Amino acid sequence: MNQMLEDLKKELKYEKTNNCVQCGYCLPVCPTYMTMGKETHSPRGRINLVKMVGEGRITDLSVLEEPMNLCLGCRACETACPTGVEYGTILEAARAAITRRKKFSFPVKTLRNTIFKKVFPSKRKLNLLTDGLWLYQKTGLQKVAQKTGITSALPFNLGQFEAITPTVTSPSERRNRFKRVPAKGEKKYTVAFFTGCIMDAMFQRINDLSIELLSHVGCEVLIVENETCCGALHAHSGEMDEAKVLAKKNIAAFEKEDVEFIINNAGGCGAMLHEYDHLLAEEPEWHERAKEFVKKSKDISQILVACGGVPMNKQLPGRVTYQRSCHLTNVQKVTKEPVQLIESIPGIEFIEMKDKDMCCGSAGIYNIVNYDASMEILDEKMKNVKDTHATTIITTNPGCLLQMKLGIEREKMGKEARALHLVEYLAEAAGIV
């Protein structure tokens, strides 16, 4: 048999596509099949395209580029799949194969290199960028920019996102965090908190509240030195080698601490951490260590519930709905705990939206690079959000949080509704804020 084709099959993880029986059970849960309306943008359609390449019927890999790029990677199809197809693995392998063969233009290549290899993995560089953002917000430059309409001239529709950028904490606050926070009352667990890169730069307040909540329910919380970006954005963009480098750094950093759990509050990052063992499956010296890491890695909602829930001391009347993080649901399979915590808040009225498990279209940087496709998905989502008449939309991932804020902005619902991370809402009810 043709050796090149055999190599390509291996590279594409072709054997995994054979588990797909093309029953179509993934169709009703796929956001892009719904909005784009053709099989080319359905999970089984994409898997079939990979199959066709592996079987030598499609010889030009660029045929796959658009279908693969327009996938959100929400992995709702994996939850719906009756035969356990590892769609995420197939998607990542296909994207990596495409990226390897793609000749990026010089500016794009430089930008990819800078972002993936320099900015995300570096706390210092992200901090510098965030300093810039803080200055922009504090100096009044933001108001001037918004009033003059300069923001609408930004490339990639970034102007849309400018309006929803969270107010960041000041440089000194961000750099002076405690490295160890004791448990309040009786200590139940010792945990490390995974701060994340974007999460820590843009939403440090949510990270701080997370640490306080953990301490509040009886956890001693450690911040680990040398922690780096989880690598999710790299893996989803086909930069697998870089993702592995980051995974190893994190495993090594957290192994140094004697903790029972490694807690994160970002569904997307958590999912990446949750799959380090898959990522490093072919590296024997790392695989076992990765498995240990994965065993300890938990979403904050899991540990809050395990500690007996959050003691609340405040009524928070209002109607609440919950936009799930796809990667929390479909990869980490954490579905009950966030709902349990929301329902424990005194005074709230919790109402689920239609298609509650459907992605909001945020999907890492999908909403920036595939803006139009993302907005179509968001518009569908906001229809269902509106129908609930909720005044608060809870999320469990920074990307979803920004996307919900954007949705509120687009629908001009700013007066009646707000979007919050679950942690913010719990902190409010617990009287921490």
Next chain:
Amino acid sequence: MIDKQAIEDIAKIVKTGRVLTEESDRYSYSFDASFGTHLPDVVIQTQEVQELAALVRYANEHKIPVYPRGQSTSLSGGPLPVKGGMVFDLSVMDNILEVDEEDLVAVVSPGVLTSAIHAAAEKKGLMYPPDPSSSHVSTIGGNLAENSGGPRGLKYGVTKDYVIGLEVITPQGEIIKTGGRTVKNVTGYDLTKLIVGSEGTLGIITKAILRLIPKPPSSETVMAVFDSLVDSGRAISRVLSSGILPAKMELMDQASIVAVENYQPSNLPVDAEAIILIELDGHPAAVKEEAEQVAKVCREVGAREVIVPKTPQEKAEVWKARKLVSPAIVRIKPTKISEDATVPRSQIPEMCRRLQQIKEKYNIHLVVFGHAGDGNLHPNIIADKSDTEEMQRVEQAVAEIFQAAVELGGTLSGEHGIGTMKAPFMEMELGAAGLDMMKRIKEAWDPNNIMNPGKIFAEPGQKLVLR
């Protein structure tokens, strides 16, 4: 392969929809849930019936194959574009779904999901009974073309029993109406029934009028565990001859019980040879009494355990185990060949015996589960497509399963359709004259053979190939 000019002409006809010709798109419409990859030349999506009719006229004039398709969940190859040409993606025609409570009908366009019809009827206290297990994905157009069944077929019948009117594009591109909104209608030939189950070979269904019935207010479930598969078969016959007609009667054999337990432990007895699940529906008082009677009959025939779940959660648990069979068995090996040969009820035990023999003879992994009450057993063969030698044995075993079903007075297909997969076996069931009559009907309707060519009727020398 159709030429560039034809693609341009087609694009001119389709004013409101989309014409897909990219390689990635064509490959994405080259498959269904059965076997084989067949590349169409062009895929058309439009909600306009007039545009579709004009396309068919064009196709008939230029002898271009036309392949109507829903969401391609077919297990028999029904929508595969085996001769290239045009694929009509009718899943986009999901715009009409009206429930008329007075006439007790639903009027639907072909792309509406079967489950959407279930939900719309239920909202008004009504029921559309056919319930193929893929109803949350399958379109009603596909159900009509293949005459789909489902577990409730036992009591309520299959798709054809609920269709009273159709709008159809003929192979000449005319739009005709068959039947109407009345249950009684004997005006002329019953073309409605001819079109339903004709697998898209006679025309394209663009609208359907479906009969609805009042939704039964209550249901009960009985689960009976047997040490012997033959006893479970006898229990099925005894229940059905005791004056009770359950809504569903599902069978799981030992291989499927073990597969479920290995996949998601559900407290099923792995040493049992068979489990039957029975659902009764109707008036609350009636179903309660019937459930007790069914439990009694099962015990008399030798069930080692009979469970009547009380709460809705307990009931759901029991049915969940049945739903887990399909996903559980593919964990053993990736390729699933799902057959639906059906035998008269009285022959269920004999069919089970023959299946056992076939399993041993060809040394294959065969699991039996399915709609036992109506004789529609689902022998599923689990194999690995990449193992050519194994797949050859599977092909022989499948042929022998068909033969066994026909010998016992049954049929090749209870609900999946003939498509490409079972075409070579048609004569075995129908005889030469019977098959010839069907061919003559096809030739009269579609002399240029443009409508779903390559289906139902085998080409000379065509054999079942699963590789």
